[in-house]
Amino acid sequence: MHKTLIALTLLAAQASAAPLFSDDIAAGKQPLTYLGKDSKAATTLLLTQKADGGDAVARIAADSPVTILLVDDKGHALVKNAFGLTGWAQADTSGAAADKLDGLQKVVIGEDAFIFYHDPKNSTFLNEIASGKDEEPETYRALRGKLAGDDQDYFVYCDDGMSGDPSCTIFPVPADGKAPTETTYDKNRTLNGETYYLPGDGTVYTDTHANLFYQTRSKYTLKDDKLDEVIQPYQYIGVDSKAESAFTLDGLDGKKHKVKKGEKVRVILDDPRAIPCNPETDSCNKLKLLVQNAAGDAGWVTVVDAYGGEEDKPGPKIEYIRFYGD
Numbered sequence: 001m002h003k004t005l006i007a008l009t010l011l012a013a014q015a016s017a018a019p020l021f022s023d024d025i026a027a028g029k030q031p032l033t034y035l036g037k038d039s040k041a042a043t044t045l046l047l048t049q050k051a052d053g054g055d056a057v058a059r060i061a062a063d064s065p066v067t068i069l070l071v072d073d074k075g076h077a078l079v080k081n082a083f084g085l086t087g088w089a090q091a092d093t094s095g096a097a098a099d100k101l102d103g104l105q106k107v108v109i110g111e112d113a114f115i116f117y118h119d120p121k122n123s124t125f126l127n128e129i130a131s132g133k134d135e136e137p138e139t140y141r142a143l144r145g146k147l148a149g150d151d152q153d154y155f156v157y158c159d160d161g162m163s164g165d166p167s168c169t170i171f172p173v174p175a176d177g178k179a180p181t182e183t184t185y186d187k188n189r190t191l192n193g194e195t196y197y198l199p200g201d202g203t204v205y206t207d208t209h210a211n212l213f214y215q216t217r218s219k220y221t222l223k224d225d226k227l228d229e230v231i232q233p234y235q236y237i238g239v240d241s242k243a244e245s246a247f248t249l250d251g252l253d254g255k256k257h258k259v260k261k262g263e264k265v266r267v268i269l270d271d272p273r274a275i276p277c278n279p280e281t282d283s284c285n286k287l288k289l290l291v292q293n294a295a296g297d298a299g300w301v302t303v304v305d306a307y308g309g310e311e312d313k314p315g316p317k318i319e320y321i322r323f324y325g326d
Helices: 002-016
Strands: 032-040 045-050 053-060 065-072 077-080 086-091 105-109 114-118 123-133 136-145 154-159 167-172 190-192 195-198 203-208 216-223 226-229 235-242 247-251 256-259 264-270 286-292 298-304
Touching (some): 032 286, 053 086, 065 086, 105 123, 114 136, 216 235
Parallel strands (some): 114 195
Antiparallel strands (some): 032 065, 045 053, 065 077, 105 114, 123 136, 136 154, 195 203, 203 216, 216 226, 247 256, 247 298, 286 298
16 A cells, blocks of 8 residues: 555655646657757756756746757656756756846957957956067967956956967966966866866856867856866767768668668767767777768668878768867
8 A cells, every 4th residue: 555655655746746848758669769850948957967857057037049959758758948057957946046148248359360259247358469579379368257256257268279279277366456467278167278267156168160070068166276077978079071981880770771872861969978988099089979860760870080181090980970180
C-alpha cells in the first residue's frame, strides 16, 4: 500500500509538471535523437551540464527563444540558448536572474580588431593605446569598470598578438588607480578571441574562432580576480558545410550512414571531451562531431583537422572544420 501511494504521488507530480517549451517534445526512441527545433521557453529554464541536473551553464527567461538540439529516451532535452551555449533543460525554481546579453552597447576598437558588448552603467569604454610601435599599437586599454558584480574595478587590456592571435586580459585596477602601460599573459585572466560580452554581473562571454577549429561561444565567471570557464556538455557549431572526403556516420539510430565527397552536410555539435588531448604530444586536433548528411541522417564522426601536415592523411574531412590560426 505504501509503495502504491509513493508511485501515485510521483505520477501526479509528473502530470502536474509544467512544460518546459512552447512546443510538445516527446522522449526519443533511442538514447539520443536529433531534433534541431526552434521553440521558446515556456517557463524559466536552467541549463545544466548533465541530463538530470549538475552544474549550471545558463539561465533562460520564460518566453525566450531556444533551439532544442537533442532529446534522450527519458525525455531530457539538450538546448541551445540565443547566444549559443548548450545545456540540458530543467525548470528553474531558484528565483535567480536569467542571463542577460541583450541591451548591451556595442563598441569597437579599430576595424573590428576587438568588439565589445558592455553596460555603460558599470563600465567605461576607454579605447586607448597602452603601448605601441609606430602606428601599430601592441596593446589596447579597452575598458574599465565593475565587471564582477561587486565594488572591484577591473581593466580590460587587449593584444592583437604576433600573427592574428587576439586576446584580452581582465585584471583588477592597481591600488594606486593608475593604468599600466602594458600587461602580461596570465592563464587565469587572459581569454582568447576578439569578441567579448561584459554585462557586469560577474560573467564574461566570448564568441570567436581565433586559434580554434570553429566559431566557439564560451562563458566564464569572474571571481576572486580569476576567470573560470563554465563547462558546457557540448559545443554548438550549427554550420552548413561540405564533405571534402567520403566517410561514414555512426548514426544516432544505431545505423551507419554514408556521406559522399562533395555532399552537403550540417555540422551540429562537438563533443569536446570525447577525445582527450594526448599529454605526450599535446595533440588536440581530433574532433568528435555530430553531423547531419544530405538525407537528414544524424550521427557522429571523428574529424582530423587539416593542420600541421594532417591534410595529407586519410580520414573524414569537412570544409568548415579547420584550424583558424597559424
